[in-house]
Amino acid sequence: MSLRRAWHRLLSSWYTRAHWWATLYARWGLVPVGGAVVPWAAPRVPFHHGRIALVTAAGVHPRSAPPFDMENPRGDASFREIRGDVAASQLMITHDYYDHAAADLDVNTVFPLERLRELAPLGVRVAPRHFGFMGHVLGAERERLTRETAPEVARRLVADGVTHAVFTPG
Amino acid sequence: MGLIAREVEGHGIPTVALSVLGGATAKTPAPRNVVVRFRLGQVLGEPGAVVQQRRVLWDALGAFALIAQPGGVIELSYRWKRSTYVDPLEPGSGVS
Numbered sequence: 001m002s003l004r005r006a007w008h009r010l011l012s013s014w015y016t017r018a019h020w021w022a023t024l025y026a027r028w029g030l031v032p033v034g035g036a037v038v039p040w041a042a043p044r045v046p047f048h049h050g051r052i053a054l055v056t057a058a059g060v061h062p063r064s065a066p067p068f069d070m071e072n073p074r075g076d077a078s079f080r081e082i083r084g085d086v087a088a089s090q091l092m093i094t095h096d097y098y099d100h101a102a103a104d105l106d107v108n109t110v111f112p113l114e115r116l117r118e119l120a121p122l123g124v125r126v127a128p129r130h131f132g133f134m135g136h137v138l139g140a141e142r143e144r145l146t147r148e149t150a151p152e153v154a155r156r157l158v159a160d161g162v163t164h165a166v167f168t169p170g
Numbered sequence: 171m172g173l174i175a176r177e178v179e180g181h182g183i184p185t186v187a188l189s190v191l192g193g194a195t196a197k198t199p200a201p202r203n204v205v206v207r208f209r210l211g212q213v214l215g216e217p218g219a220v221v222q223q224r225r226v227l228w229d230a231l232g233a234f235a236l237i238a239q240p241g242g243v244i245e246l247s248y249r250w251k252r253s254t255y256v257d258p259l260e261p262g263s264g265v266s
Contacts, residue, residue, distance in 0.1 A: 016210040019190075026193030033198050034173050038240035039180040040201055047231045055178070057171040058211070098211045106217035115214070115224045122258065122265060124231075135171060142173075150177035158181050164234055166227070167175050167187035167200060170211055 005070050008096040016099035033142065043164060048119075050163035053127035054082075055153065057135030058103065058110035058170035059095025062086060067094035068134035075137040077145035079153055082130040088114055097136040098170040110168055127162045135170055175200035186233045188213045188226075192245065199241040204230045206246050221257045222248075228258040228265065 015022045043050070059068055061080035069076040082091065091107050093100045103110045117126050131153045137145050157165060172195070175185040179201045187200035190213050195203045206213055206226060215222035229246055236244055248255070258265045 019209060022191060022210055023193060026191040026197070030194055030197045034176060038199060038201055039176050040240040041179050041182045041184045043184045043234050047234045052231070055174060057174070100211050102209075102212045102217050108220075108223050109212045109214050109217055112214045112223055112227045115220070115227045118220075118224060118259065119228070133171075133174065146173055146177070150174045151181075153174065154178045154181040154183070157178060157183055162183055164231070165175070165178050165183050165185045166230060167171050167185060168213055169171055169187075169189055169191075 002071065004073075005096055008070075009099075012097050013099045034146075045163055047164050048123040051125045051127050051161055052116060053157055053160070053162045053165045054111060054113055054116065054130040054168065055133070055165055056111045056131070056168045056170075057133045058098075058100065058168060059093045059134040060091055060103075060107060060111045060132040061094065063090055063092050070094065070096050072141065074139045074141040076134050077137050077141040077149050078133075079149050080132040081156075082111075082113070082132055084113070084117075084126045084128050084130060086113070095134050095136070095170055100170065103170075110170055112168070116166075127157070127160050129156060129160055131156075172198035172200040184234055186230055186237070188230050192243070195243060199243065201240050202233050202237040203241070203243040204233050204246060205243060206248065208248075208250060216251075219255075222255045224257060224259065225255040
């Protein structure tokens with residue numbers, strides 16, 4: 001592992017525990033991105049009659065897929081497909097910007113696919129595909145996210161007949 | 171994450187975004203936002219805490235009916251281990 005990655009992991013381990021610092025940073029250190037107008041789509045069906053997809057920024061991906069690029073200081077705007085019937089044991093996390101020790105033990109702490117499947121008796125249907133991003137994207141990678149990868153994921157969700165999407169952070 | 175949610179919503183799919191940092195949510199809100207006062211990396215709850223995770227997910231899904239304005243935010247009242255989590259699958263929980 002590079003010195004840079006080790007440093008980011010050490011830092012993320014600290015601010016994951018020092019929640020007050022992360023809270024202050026979110027409030028004062030982050031700058032707004034995206035336009036002032038927030039789009040809106042009214043649900044066509046109640047969620048308990050819908051087909052639901054998960055999209056996560058927690059760096060979750062199948063073990064068989066390439067890991068996210070942790071060497072680019074601007075992050076990695078790419079995404080990984082996650083099958084709706086995948087076993088949790090076949091998932092892993094590549095993300096140096098938060099401490100994912102808990103999620104390594106149980107990926108449902110950030111990507112609740114097993115919990116979603118368990119809601120079937122209440123009428124919830126699970127989409128065939130879900131999507132994993134790595135939430136640290138800056139500069140050119142953020143541009144790539146907004147121009148290429150996010151629209152591509154949106155098109156795939158539409159193609160799958162998804163009625164509701166739930167987003168989870170790291 | 172708010173950026174991706176906005177893109178998906180723009181394609182006609184309603185979205186809700188969970189967050190543990192209300193400040194970050196306020197900077198770039200998704201169309202619907204649910205803030206949970208949990209730890210970074212554990213927005214659904216503790217490892218192995220199946221009922222806790224299922225309840226938070228169910229409440230997040232409930233935001234599709236509760237939030238009526240773009241960028242709207244609701245905060246769940248749970249306080250980690252100090253709260254009681256009613257399993258939505260439990261008979262008599264009010265949802266099954």
